[in-house]
Every structure is written in structure tokens, then in C-alpha cells.
Amino acid sequence: xxxxxxxxxxxxxxxxxxxxxxxxxxxxxxxxxxxxxxxxxxxxxxxxxxxxxxxxxxxxxxxxxxxxxxxxxxxxxxxxxxxxxxxxxxxxxxxxxxxxxxxxxxxxxxx
Numbered sequence: 001x002x003x004x005x006x007x008x009x010x011x012x013x014x015x016x017x018x019x020x021x022x023x024x025x026x027x028x029x030x031x032x033x034x035x036x037x038x039x040x041x042x043x044x045x046x047x048x049x050x051x052x053x054x055x056x057x058x059x060x061x062x063x064x065x066x067x068x069x070x071x072x073x074x075x076x077x078x079x080x081x082x083x084x085x086x087x088x089x090x091x092x093x094x095x096x097x098x099x100x101x102x103x104x105x106x107x108x109x110x111x
């Protein structure tokens with residue numbers, strides 16, 4: 001997955017859901033060795049992501065300026081497309097299932 005896809009996490013410092021989801025996503029990233037770009041919509045550090053980068057228009061360029069937070073999306077480096085994984089707090093198993101369904105399954109196939 002790492003050669004083709006990366007995860008982008010959008011959040012902001014005052015978001016209660018982000019305060020819960022940030023550390024969950026950090027643990028998920030470490031467990032699975034995934035690349036995650038954390039983007040702070042307010043420019044402040046995010047819970048669990050002190051290295052979060054300021055938005056500086058990224059969300060708008062990705063078509064996510066009005067997305068609810070926390071937001072987690074896949075970025076497909078081959079097609080340059082953004083594919084939503086989910087919005088709101090998600091458990092690790094839910095993130096894993098969604099990412100698997102989006103990256104490993106042919107459209108129209110069940111898992």
C-alpha cells in the first residue's frame with residue numbers, strides 16, 4: 001500500500017473528536033507502518049500529531065474544505081485522487097476494513 005497510497009488526516013485543535021481520534025490514528029499508523037500526513041485546519045498542533053502541518057489551502061485543493069473533522073482520506077499517488085476513508089472517530093478495526101475495501105478489492109466484489 002505504501003508505494004501507491006498515503007493517508008491524510010484533517011483535524012483542528014478545538015475538535016473534541018480529533019482529540020480522541022488523533023491518538024487512535026497514531027497507534028494505527030505505528031502498528032501498520034503507514035504514511036500519514038496530519039493537516040491542522042487551524043495551524044495548531046493536533047492531539048497525537050505535534051508535527052501536523054498547517055492547512056495553507058490543502059483541504060480546498062483536495063476538495064475537502066467543507067469536510068467534517070476528523071477526516072481521514074486516502075491519496076492515490078498513481079491517479080492523484082482523494083478517496084474518503086471516513087469522517088468522525090473510527091476504531092482501528094474499522095479503519096483497517098475500510099482501507100482494505102478501498103485498496104485491495106475490485107469494485108463490485110464483497111469481502
